[in-house]
Amino acid sequence: MELRPLNESNTNDKYKTYELFIGPNHPGISGNFSYVLDMEGHKIANVTADPGLLHRGFEKLMERRLWTQNLALIPRICVPEPDVNEVAYCMGVEHLAGIEVPKRAQYIRVIVLEMARIAAYLFSFSGVGGATGLYTAPNWAIGDRDYILDLFEWLTGGRVYHIYQYPGGVKMDIPDGWLDKLSELLDYLESRLPEYDNLIFKNPILQKRTKGVGYLSAEDAIENGITGPNLRASGVKWDIRKAQPYLVYDELDFDIPETGDGDAFSRFVQRRLEMEESIKILRQCIKQIPDGPYREKIPNPFQFRVPAGTYYSKVESSKGEFGYFIVSNGDIKPYRVYVRGPSYSAGLYYALEAMKNMRIEDVPVWIHSMDICPPDFDR
Amino acid sequence: MLESVEKKVEELKRMNLEAKALGDWQFEVLVPRERTAEILAYMKATGYKTFIHLACVDWIDDQEFELVYNLENYDEKAQALVKVRIPRNKPEMESMMSIWGLCQVYEREIHEFFGINFIGNPNLKPFFLDEWLDIPPLRKDFDTLAFSQELFEFKEDESHGIKAPKRIEYK
Amino acid sequence: MDTKKNALAPLSALKYLFKKPHTVRYPKEDLDVFEKEGVSPRYRGFHTNDHSKCIGCGNCASVCPASAITMVEADDVKPANKFAKTYRPVIDYGRCCFCGQCVDVCPTGSLQMSREYIHSFHPDVSIPPEEEPEKVKEDFIWRPDQTYANNPGYVRTPDDLLGKTIEFERTDPREEPADKRKFSFAKFVHTYSKEEAKKEATRCLGCGACVEACPNQLHIPEYIRSIAEEDPEDSLKWIYKRNPLPLVCGEVCTHQCEEACVVGIQGEPLAIRWLKAYSASNVENYLEVVEEKMEKPNGKKLAAIGAGPASLSFGYYTKLLGYDVTIYEAEDKPGGAMMWGIPKYRLPKEDLMKDINTILSLGIKLKTNTKIGKDMPFDKLLKDYDAVFIGTGNSKPMTLRIPGEELPGVMQGLTFMHLVNEEKAPDLKGKRLIVIGGGNVAMDVARSSIRLGAEVTVIYRRRIADMPADPEEIKEAREEGVEFVEAGVPLKIYGEKSVEALEYAIASLVPDPNGGRPRPVVDENSPHKKVKVDYVVAAIGQHPNLDFLPEDIQEKIGFDGRRVPVDDFGRTSVEGLFFGGDLSNKRQDIISAIGAGLRAAKGVDMYLASRK
Numbered sequence A: 001m002e003l004r005p006l007n008e009s010n011t012n013d014k015y016k017t018y019e020l021f022i023g024p025n026h027p028g029i030s031g032n033f034s035y036v037l038d039m040e041g042h043k044i045a046n047v048t049a050d051p052g053l054l055h056r057g058f059e060k061l062m063e064r065r066l067w068t069q070n071l072a073l074i075p076r077i078c079v080p081e082p083d084v085n086e087v088a089y090c091m092g093v094e095h096l097a098g099i100e101v102p103k104r105a106q107y108i109r110v111i112v113l114e115m116a117r118i119a120a121y122l123f124s125f126s127g128v129g130g131a132t133g134l135y136t137a138p139n140w141a142i143g144d145r146d147y148i149l150d151l152f153e154w155l156t157g158g159r160v161y162h163i164y165q166y167p168g169g170v171k172m173d174i175p176d177g178w179l180d181k182l183s184e185l186l187d188y189l190e191s192r193l194p195e196y197d198n199l200i201f202k203n204p205i206l207q208k209r210t211k212g213v214g215y216l217s218a219e220d221a222i223e224n225g226i227t228g229p230n231l232r233a234s235g236v237k238w239d240i241r242k243a244q245p246y247l248v249y250d251e252l253d254f255d256i257p258e259t260g261d262g263d264a265f266s267r268f269v270q271r272r273l274e275m276e277e278s279i280k281i282l283r284q285c286i287k288q289i290p291d292g293p294y295r296e297k298i299p300n301p302f303q304f305r306v307p308a309g310t311y312y313s314k315v316e317s318s319k320g321e322f323g324y325f326i327v328s329n330g331d332i333k334p335y336r337v338y339v340r341g342p343s344y345s346a347g348l349y350y351a352l353e354a355m356k357n358m359r360i361e362d363v364p365v366w367i368h369s370m371d372i373c374p375p376d377f378d379r
Numbered sequence B: 001m002l003e004s005v006e007k008k009v010e011e012l013k014r015m016n017l018e019a020k021a022l023g024d025w026q027f028e029v030l031v032p033r034e035r036t037a038e039i040l041a042y043m044k045a046t047g048y049k050t051f052i053h054l055a056c057v058d059w060i061d062d063q064e065f066e067l068v069y070n071l072e073n074y075d076e077k078a079q080a081l082v083k084v085r086i087p088r089n090k091p092e093m094e095s096m097m098s099i100w101g102l103c104q105v106y107e108r109e110i111h112e113f114f115g116i117n118f119i120g121n122p123n124l125k126p127f128f129l130d131e132w133l134d135i136p137p138l139r140k141d142f143d144t145l146a147f148s149q150e151l152f153e154f155k156e157d158e159s160h161g162i163k164a165p166k167r168i169e170y171k
Numbered sequence C: 001m002d003t004k005k006n007a008l009a010p011l012s013a014l015k016y017l018f019k020k021p022h023t024v025r026y027p028k029e030d031l032d033v034f035e036k037e038g039v040s041p042r043y044r045g046f047h048t049n050d051h052s053k054c055i056g057c058g059n060c061a062s063v064c065p066a067s068a069i070t071m072v073e074a075d076d077v078k079p080a081n082k083f084a085k086t087y088r089p090v091i092d093y094g095r096c097c098f099c100g101q102c103v104d105v106c107p108t109g110s111l112q113m114s115r116e117y118i119h120s121f122h123p124d125v126s127i128p129p130e131e132e133p134e135k136v137k138e139d140f141i142w143r144p145d146q147t148y149a150n151n152p153g154y155v156r157t158p159d160d161l162l163g164k165t166i167e168f169e170r171t172d173p174r175e176e177p178a179d180k181r182k183f184s185f186a187k188f189v190h191t192y193s194k195e196e197a198k199k200e201a202t203r204c205l206g207c208g209a210c211v212e213a214c215p216n217q218l219h220i221p222e223y224i225r226s227i228a229e230e231d232p233e234d235s236l237k238w239i240y241k242r243n244p245l246p247l248v249c250g251e252v253c254t255h256q257c258e259e260a261c262v263v264g265i266q267g268e269p270l271a272i273r274w275l276k277a278y279s280a281s282n283v284e285n286y287l288e289v290v291e292e293k294m295e296k297p298n299g300k301k302l303a304a305i306g307a308g309p310a311s312l313s314f315g316y317y318t319k320l321l322g323y324d325v326t327i328y329e330a331e332d333k334p335g336g337a338m339m340w341g342i343p344k345y346r347l348p349k350e351d352l353m354k355d356i357n358t359i360l361s362l363g364i365k366l367k368t369n370t371k372i373g374k375d376m377p378f379d380k381l382l383k384d385y386d387a388v389f390i391g392t393g394n395s396k397p398m399t400l401r402i403p404g405e406e407l408p409g410v411m412q413g414l415t416f417m418h419l420v421n422e423e424k425a426p427d428l429k430g431k432r433l434i435v436i437g438g439g440n441v442a443m444d445v446a447r448s449s450i451r452l453g454a455e456v457t458v459i460y461r462r463r464i465a466d467m468p469a470d471p472e473e474i475k476e477a478r479e480e481g482v483e484f485v486e487a488g489v490p491l492k493i494y495g496e497k498s499v500e501a502l503e504y505a506i507a508s509l510v511p512d513p514n515g516g517r518p519r520p521v522v523d524e525n526s527p528h529k530k531v532k533v534d535y536v537v538a539a540i541g542q543h544p545n546l547d548f549l550p551e552d553i554q555e556k557i558g559f560d561g562r563r564v565p566v567d568d569f570g571r572t573s574v575e576g577l578f579f580g581g582d583l584s585n586k587r588q589d590i591i592s593a594i595g596a597g598l599r600a601a602k603g604v605d606m607y608l609a610s611r612k
Helices: A006-011 A058-063 A083-097 A103-132 A136-156 A178-201 A204-210 A218-223 A229-233 A264-288 A344-354 A362-369 B003-014 B033-045 B103-114 B144-151 C009-018 C059-063 C101-105 C129-140 C194-201 C209-213 C220-228 C232-240 C246-252 C256-260 C272-281 C286-290 C309-320 C349-360 C378-384 C413-421 C440-451 C471-479 C551-556 C590-611
Strands: A017-022 A034-040 A043-050 A309-316 A321-328 A336-340 B018-021 B026-031 B050-059 B064-073 B078-087 B092-094 B117-119 C047-049 C069-073 C087-092 C111-113 C301-305 C324-328 C365-367 C387-390 C394-397 C410-412 C432-436 C455-459 C483-485 C488-494 C501-506 C508-510 C519-521 C528-532 C535-538 C542-544 C577-579
Touching: A043 A344, A058 A336, A083 A103, A083 A309, A083 A321, A103 A136, A103 A178, A103 A204, A103 A264, A103 A362, A136 A178, A178 A204, A178 A264, A178 C009, A204 A264, A204 A362, A218 A229, A229 A264, A264 A362, A309 B026, A309 B078, A321 B050, A321 B064, A336 B050, A344 A362, A344 B103, B003 B018, B003 B026, B003 B078, B026 B033, B033 B064, B033 B078, B033 B092, B050 B103, B078 B092, B103 B117, C047 C087, C059 C069, C059 C101, C101 C111, C194 C220, C194 C272, C209 C220, C209 C256, C220 C232, C220 C272, C232 C246, C232 C272, C232 C286, C246 C272, C246 C349, C246 C590, C256 C272, C286 C349, C301 C309, C301 C378, C309 C324, C309 C349, C309 C387, C309 C590, C387 C590, C394 C413, C410 C413, C413 C440, C413 C535, C432 C440, C432 C528, C440 C455, C440 C471, C440 C535, C488 C528, C577 C590
Parallel strands: B026 B078, B092 B117, C301 C324, C301 C387, C324 C365, C387 C577, C410 C535, C432 C455, C432 C535, C455 C483
Antiparallel strands: A017 A034, A034 A043, A309 A321, A321 A336, B018 B026, B050 B064, B064 B078, C047 C111, C069 C087, C394 C542, C488 C501, C501 C528, C508 C519
């Protein structure tokens, strides 16, 4: 057999590039989703996104179910942070039906949302560690997240999918002693933050792996519909909680942290800083939460009709703008619900551009820095 | 209602378009198909730079599809739902890729789920679904129950051998 | 935040090398988490179902988003009440998503969730693979009972969740206060406004328990749903499918449906009757809305005797089938008991005529002032018509059988009501009147007399709680100032030219060993009372009057003086002769009579089709 000289094979297109499947079961990818990479050695020449492995047809299923039945379904659209689905959907339904939510319920919703945000950020810490081979970080982060899940379980009866929101408020009131436990947990999490800083963010190896990777300019971010911490890490000060305050966010005092470098490292740091703000918000909620009803009465599930109309309700999630475009024709079931997942534009469109000419080892870092969560686009 | 939203609604009304506010920071504008590109480009030039989503609603009673372009303006803190109606029997629409490259994936998704053909979009290959041969699944005339009954082996004996009381079917 | 590079910083994690390993355990063993070992006190685990409370309504099955619940008939449980079914939920835990919505909509609160669960499931390895699916089915599809009741998780507690998902509070229509309404024969219960009707209609769970309780099985959930959708016209369409007298039933029905309503178990039942009145009174012209298709005339002739609810219903449904119907009525106006028995404050005559005129406008012939047997022989009817329907109801009043009954001033309940409705009642201002009896007729007499200015006492031989009249009627009568005497047995009426006094005994009530109503017993120890009185009205029931029938026919149909035995379609052993209404019904009310008319219409159609 004749061996071809190495330099000759390099010039032949057929052998120069090869296809590499990353996912659907790959530790570097979050969730069942895959990219098909056309590789030239270490470098990526072309990227194709291959979604569909998670497709459950939520939007169609929701058209077949009653308005309140859907509440058992939609948390499953985003696994790390399911509450944004429930809250955004309920807010949309309440707007269309003209239901006024009691103040206490709004505070409880903020508490639930911020706890979920912290849990999701801890999840993303584990992603940082996983993507860079720093396996202590996932162990710590998932362990600490479990304390939050314990509190969720106590409050809602469920650990991951809470099914706790209801049009008009929340299903149950806060149990006795729960807020004290929450404040203890916040103390603990705060004490852990410097440790995470030491382990992850000051780590020279991690900084070398993430600094300068996946640079995203402010213009590109806006053009490509990228929202949330990723947008803020590129220097655009846009947070729905501040700009178009929903629930009681206008009564709470918090900042939008600024990093503004636009690379993977600054996106990680952005999340870490926002976690601190979330703790701040939670502390204020514990202090300010008023007494009163936690739920407004609505007709029973079989007779709950939402007046005809359309509305786009949105929530600032840990990944960006999570929106529900709800169309009602006045019936007991939604006419159409469209779910705007924050990872859609980055994961399915911008990734194809951003990952070009990237080295293979940077792909997981990029994916985790953009916090791409396939269930929210492959719904 | 935000002042910027009020202003924009007035402005769009002056352009002979139907526009109305839906909430404090949100408004909708109904655009005829042939003016879509013009209006979207105009919106982008006037600050509505972020493309949030493109959704489709199947109004089967009107025999129309409604495309909803959702745009966001970070400076004025406003959100616009630009709605375009196209006939259901001739589901065709111009691609808006030249305005937002992002439209490419959204159009591909809608092509798959509603069967709308976007003229000018080079890549309308199947996206989420595997070997789909039926009618586009998010259309209102697609029956999910019949589909799953055909696809999956159903338990013949749903009631475990005993006839259950007849219930009112909420359709 | 300081993000300066520091190679030593990550090494700070090394200090954990010397700490005790930290393990996240699940379920929680330390009581520090929720002060209770195991899972959360609100955990949504396996279901528990209290079979003594469950009524088998199936709301849990309808609300389940995953279709995990199937209602299965159980032979080992007793129905929880008169209207309850013995269906019980069987849950497929392969589908259940533990959302708890079934618990929220359970109207009895019998279905709850426990803190029991399994994390994973391994069938026994010794089971042959072909039997494994059956084994899995056994473990995953089962009927919840009280097994896990000692470990409750997500449950509805009275102060927390009860009434949050189901609205238990009834929206009552506006009503005139007692001191105002007792001087007027005007209707005192107003019909719902649009908002009130919608609010009340949205309380309905749509389970259909009411349908089975209704003597005529109206499409109740459907017409309530239409009201909730603000469409009274569609609602009327549903009502007309089985009831051509919507406004009458909306105002004076005995509403068995409301007794069966599942919302009434823990709260107040839906005001189904008022909702029907709402949709009927909000439609001007019924026929335009109902758009019932009429068959082509088939040339066959039918006769109905007595223009009461049974005959009117019979006439309406046979006319739709294409028959030529003639109704014979002895009085000068149609309506029967609805016209002459029910007082105007409950059923205004114009409302009654709206319903009747709609039926007659289909082209049904009405011959008033024609008494069969007197103005026209019965045999002629049998000869001239293809079939004859008899719905003459109960017109022969029962007598008191006490001395003094023949005195002027002693009246029968129905006769009295007839006079009141004709506005020919005697002047009762300041007079004392005693009503004997405890049925709805007695209440009508008492309340009408109050409106005519009399002082009214009702004497009943058992307790007030045992009265067959509607509890509402009794309550309203008391509000209007009617006095009640319990366990009173009239003995003698005194008087020379007219009634002057009534003597009655207070009986002792002997409880019924079978749980029925107690039996009044009068002996020599019973205290006697004598009261001054101007009028005595006996409303103790009526019997059918079939004297116009030839005796051989009376014998042939098996008439025993009280009831005519008929089958499901009003048929008797005499061919072409059909009975309905109070003559043959167990329950003697309007809705049962309408049902009998409807069934007889089907019966006639079958009979004439088979004779062809």
